[in-house]
Amino acid sequence: MSLVRGLHWFRNDLRLRDNTTLLALADRVDEWLPVFIFDPGFLGDDPDLPRVRFLKDCVSRLRDDLSSRGVALCIREGDPAEVLTRLVDETRSEIVSFGAADTPLARRRDEAVGAAIKKVGASTLVIRDHTVFGPEEIRTKQDGVYSVYTPYKNAWWARWFEAPRHAAKRVRLPAIALELKSDNLQIALSSSTSSTSKVGLPAGGEIAAARRLKSFLTDSISDYEVSRDFPAVDGTSRLSPYLRFGVISPRRCFDEALALGAAQPAAMEGVRKWLDELVWREFYAMVLANSPRVLTQNFRREYDHLEWSGSDAEFEAWRLGKTGYPIVDAGMRQLAQTGWMHNRVRMIVASFLTKDLLIDWRRGARHFFDSLVDGDPASNSGGWQWAASTGTDSQPYFRIFNPTLQGQKWDPEGIYIRRFIPELRGIETRFIHAPWKAKEPPIDYPSPIVDHSIQRERALDAYRSARAKGA
Ligand SMILES: Cc1cc2nc3c(=O)[nH]c(=O)nc-3n(C[C@H](O)[C@H](O)[C@H](O)COP(=O)(O)OP(=O)(O)OC[C@H]3O[C@@H](n4cnc5c(N)ncnc54)[C@H](O)[C@@H]3O)c2cc1C
Structure with a gap:
């Protein structure tokens, strides 16, 4: 009796435990090859983005985990359809398994992969497990x-x-592991591990x-x-x-x-x-x-008429954590320094960008996606559209966070703010959320770039006018 061979393509399932697709493959094949593919189309041009560095760290640890079980992870680089069909050919595999993904880009890629694999005579085993x-x-x-x-x-x-x-x-793996050479990526993987620890990203x-x-x-x-x-x-x-x-x-x-x-x-x-x-x-x-369009378009069409009138200079001040509003700036600096931001502060900085600065949520979402270690298309667009009031189940448009009150409520002693804004470490606690009110405001910390009470009215007008046009 001949042995059945298969490939498992690891993607957003970088684990051996409770991996439904892998367990299903183990039920069907005797011999297998585990594969990870660095796909430039997915990773973008910057291998140093926090989420890409974290991903590389996780791949490297998966490789070690497999290796301790006598299995070699085959790591390749390139277009997945081409890489996988070559591997199917080389291993004479009958099945290629992978977890289902739902972003529009992933769906297009998976259709191409499925068609290419079928062409070379193998079948796919796709299970939703995310x-x-x-x-x-x-x-x-x-x-x-x-x-x-x-x-x-x-x-x-x-x-x-x-x-x-x-x-x-x-952890149940197919009985026999096949082995094929990886592309020469070891350097990229090991350097990722050290740079991950350098900037304090979590261990993968x-x-x-x-x-x-x-x-x-x-x-x-x-x-x-x-x-x-x-x-x-x-x-x-x-x-x-x-x-x-x-x-x-x-x-x-x-x-x-x-x-x-x-x-x-x-x-x-x-x-x-x-x-x-x-x-x-x-x-x-x-x-x-x-609704794949939520990645790039308002879920609520009435807001397509919103005039995003904020300037590039304001966007830069927000990005750099220099708006003059301490809770907003602490959040943006936490993001830059650690690749992560607390959920409450994500809500505050997103509200500030879209409502106080009237800057398009898509610019904020892009910046988050490129800066976050957990950058996830679904939760990121969901969170941004929630804050901008353009999403499925979002904040009503007239709910506009006051950044000073939010700071007072959620960081009353200013502990979080002082952690990320050294310029404010010495300020009295009663001024930590409004340093411009101190007798001698810190000279190296900016004054507010906008006045919240004025911007609030501007935002209400802009949202009302968009709704009237969209009605
Ligand atoms: C503007 C904005 C952008 C966001 N972008 C992302 C993103 O790119 N990736 C991401 O994973 N989360 C995102 N979130 C959701 C949330 O901020 C993070 O999931 C959370 O801060 C992660 O920290 P935690 O693991 O300690 O969460 P915990 O409080 O421990 O929650 C456990 C898990 O539940 C999920 N979760 C929690 N809150 C949310 C939420 N509001 N929406 C969706 N899932 C949630 C996460 O998977 C999280 O790990 C965003 C929120 C906002 C407001």
Whole structure:
């Protein structure tokens, strides 16, 4: 009897544990080749972007993990359709497995890959594993697409018991590993590891992800409902980059958090709140899959008439963390220094850019995507359209954050602000959110580039006028 051969193409599933597609391949083949492809079409021109460096670190740790099991990860560079058909040919594989992806670019790529693989006589095994439920699984009673989070969340939880449980402990690989030479990428991978640690990006890999989940569940989840909004507190899981690249499975997060809640009922409130945030991630993935245009266009068409009148100089001040509003500047500097920003502050800086500065949310989203270690098309466009009031279930247009009050509320002592803005470290706490009011404002920190109360009125006018034109 001849042995069946297959390839597994790792993409946004950079893990061995609870990898549904890989488990399905192991059921079907005897021999396999694990493959990762650096696709220039996807990575863009800058290999130093935080999310690309984090990705390289995760690939390098996946390679080590496989190697400790006597399996060699084949790392190639190029167009996936070409690389995979060559590999199918070289290994005489019958099946190519990979996890389904939903961005418009990924869908186009996967169609090309599927067609090319079929042409060389192999078949594809594609399973959706990046979210607990796929975009077509949670539908309204009328079989429509949800556009509001709360009913989606209720429908999601109503089906939770149907979702397969995670299999974290189980790593099952096909019996025999094939080995093919990698492209000469070792230098890129090892340099990524060192540059990752230089700027303080989190360590990649499954072990780091599992540790983070464990310490969050042990130390922080019970207070999550309260502490998650205070950026000076280490109150959130920081699992977003790992979820982004599938280094940990979302099912595992749900299962382990619920197990903790069952064992410690006092923690259940925090557990439910945290898991509802993970359902936001599923919601935005579902929205993007059903409406790919949300990446580049307003979900609410009435705002197509908005006049984005902010200037390039204002955008630069925002980007560099020099707007004169401390909570906004601290957030933008946290982003530049660490590749990550606290969720509450993401909301504040996005509101400031779109409403106070009237700058198009797409410019902000692009900058975030290029700067964040967790830059994710679905959650990023979802978060930006939420803040700009142009999205599915977004802030009403007249809700405009006052950056001074937001700072006072969520960072009352200015601990977070002082952490990222050295110019304000010495200022009295009563002036930390409005340094321009101090008798002697710090000379090296800018005055506010705009007056919030004036800009608020301008934004309301601009939004009302767009709505009137769009009606
Ligand atoms: C303008 C803006 C842009 C954003 N861009 C991204 C992005 O590119 N990538 C990204 O992963 N998240 C994005 N978010 C959502 C959120 O800010 C981050 O997921 C969160 O800050 C990550 O930190 P954490 O892992 O400690 O979150 P936790 O509070 O521990 O939450 C657990 C997980 O739930 C998910 N989650 C939490 N909040 C949200 C949310 N509002 N929307 C979608 N998923 C959520 C994330 O996967 C997160 O890791 C954005 C939010 C805003 C307002």
